[in-house]
Amino acid sequence: MKNIFKLFAFSFILMTLGCEEETIIYGNSTFVQLANSNNVSVVENSGQTVTVAAILGAPQSSDVVVNFDISGSAAPSRYDLSATSFTIPAGDTSGSISLTPIDNDDMDGDAEIIFTLASSSGLPIGIGGEGINAISKKITIVDDNVPCNDFLLTVNNDTFGSETFWDILDGDGNTVASGGTYSDVSGGSTEQETFTLEDGCYTFRMFDFWGDNGAGFVLQCEALIAAEDNGTLNGIPGLDVSTVPSPGFRPASGPADPYDGFAEAYDFCVNQ
Numbered sequence: 001m002k003n004i005f006k007l008f009a010f011s012f013i014l015m016t017l018g019c020e021e022e023t024i025i026y027g028n029s030t031f032v033q034l035a036n037s038n039n040v041s042v043v044e045n046s047g048q049t050v051t052v053a054a055i056l057g058a059p060q061s062s063d064v065v066v067n068f069d070i071s072g073s074a075a076p077s078r079y080d081l082s083a084t085s086f087t088i089p090a091g092d093t094s095g096s097i098s099l100t101p102i103d104n105d106d107m108d109g110d111a112e113i114i115f116t117l118a119s120s121s122g123l124p125i126g127i128g129g130e131g132i133n134a135i136s137k138k139i140t141i142v143d144d145n146v147p148c149n150d151f152l153l154t155v156n157n158d159t160f161g162s163e164t165f166w167d168i169l170d171g172d173g174n175t176v177a178s179g180g181t182y183s184d185v186s187g188g189s190t191e192q193e194t195f196t197l198e199d200g201c202y203t204f205r206m207f208d209f210w211g212d213n214g215a216g217f218v219l220q221c222e223a224l225i226a227a228e229d230n231g232t233l234n235g236i237p238g239l240d241v242s243t244v245p246s247p248g249f250r251p252a253s254g255p256a257d258p259y260d261g262f263a264e265a266y267d268f269c270v271n272q
Contacts, residue, residue, distance in 0.1 A: 031057045032066055033126040034117065035094060037134040043224055044078070044101040045144040052115055052137055053096040054086040056123070064088040066095070066120045074111035078102055078141055101141045109146065113139045147271050148221035153193040156216040156231070157182055161189050163209030166217075167245050168202050176202070178245050181209065201269040207244060208233055208262050219268070227266035236263045 035053035042048050054066045066086035080100045088095035099113065117125050117135040126135035157164050165180030177195045204219055204227050216231035244263075 030123055031125070031127050032064065032088075032117065032120045032123045033134045034115075034137055035096075035134075037137045039138040039140070041140040041142055041223065042099075042101055043142045043144050045103040046101075046225070048100075050099045050139050051096050052099065052139075053094050054088065054117065056088055056093045059091045059093055060088070060121075060123075062090045062121075064095075064121045064123065066125075067118045069116045069118045070113060071116065072112035072114040072138070074113045074141055078104075078108075078111050079113060099139060103144070105145060107143065107145045109143050111141045111143075113141065115139070142223045144224055146222075147199075148224060149196050149198065149270060151195055151197055151219060151221050151226070153179070153195075154218045154220075155180075155182070155191045155193070156188065157185070157191065158188045158215070158231075159186055160184055160210075161191070161215075164207070164215040165209070165245060166204065166206045168197070168204050169243075171201050173243070175245070180207075197270050199271040201267065201272060204266045204268065205236070206233065206264050219266075221270070226268040226270075229264060229266070233262060233264045236265045239263060239265075 032054055035055045040050055042050050056064060064087070066088065068085065079102055082098040082100075086095040086097060115137045119125070126133045153166075155164065155166070161180075161182030162184050164182055165178070167175050167178035170176050176197065177193075179191075179193045182189065182191050206215060206217060206229065208215075217227075217229055218225065219227040
């Protein structure tokens with residue numbers, strides 16, 4: 001009976017060692033997966049490129065080719081790919097490809113592209129590292145030709161929000177929307193304005209009361225960005241200051257100079 005118990009104990013130890021050995025075989029040094037599997041969106045007219053990267057747990061002595069499959073609703077005519085597979089050079093741990101949406105004039109709606117790692121040069125896929133099973137990534141191409149007229153303006157002021165104001169002019173120079181100034185808030189504030197614009201082309205203008213700072217902003221309609229800036233006002237050459245809404249320019253000293261960082265203008269079109 002004692003020998004039977006000893007046999008059971010020995011078998012249990014062997015099973016335990018076997019499990020530990022399997023963990024080592026498929027540990028952090030022998031795997032390939034995506035560096036980032038988070039879903040992302042890109043507007044087709046943005047000019048932006050999405051980079052998808054495959055990573056190894058450890059460098060290899062020869063190049064590693066990682067194949068992938070593509071699924072989803074996006075037709076191949078909606079995007080360009082920089083390569084048809086990942087190549088991770090010998091001695092390195094990452095390789096990438098890029099996807100660039102094709103800007104067309106069709107109302108073909110948003111479309112999805114799903115990258116899924118399919119095979120590699122002899123290495124297991126998606127079973128190691130912190131992003132375990134990170135083998136798929138979804139990229140949504142946002143159609144910029146979908147009609148959109150309801151705009152959101154987000155203004156990021158510095159402490160002196162009372163110096164910030166803006167307007168939007170139509171093609172004939174008529175003011176169709178305006179806002180500001182805002183309240184002074186220590187450390188800055190974020191203001192949001194909503195308005196509807198008819199189809200057509202416009203000019204968005206941001207002004208600074210004193211010319212010593214500028215508010216960052218994003219003007220958008222749904223996911224489409226019409227204009228944005230981080231707060232650096234570079235001036236409006238040839239600006240007619242009589243068209244500037246109250247309170248106008250009030251520099252700390254000297255005359256107002258429309259060429260010297262007191263304003264910025266951005267042209268954009270709505271459903272054009």
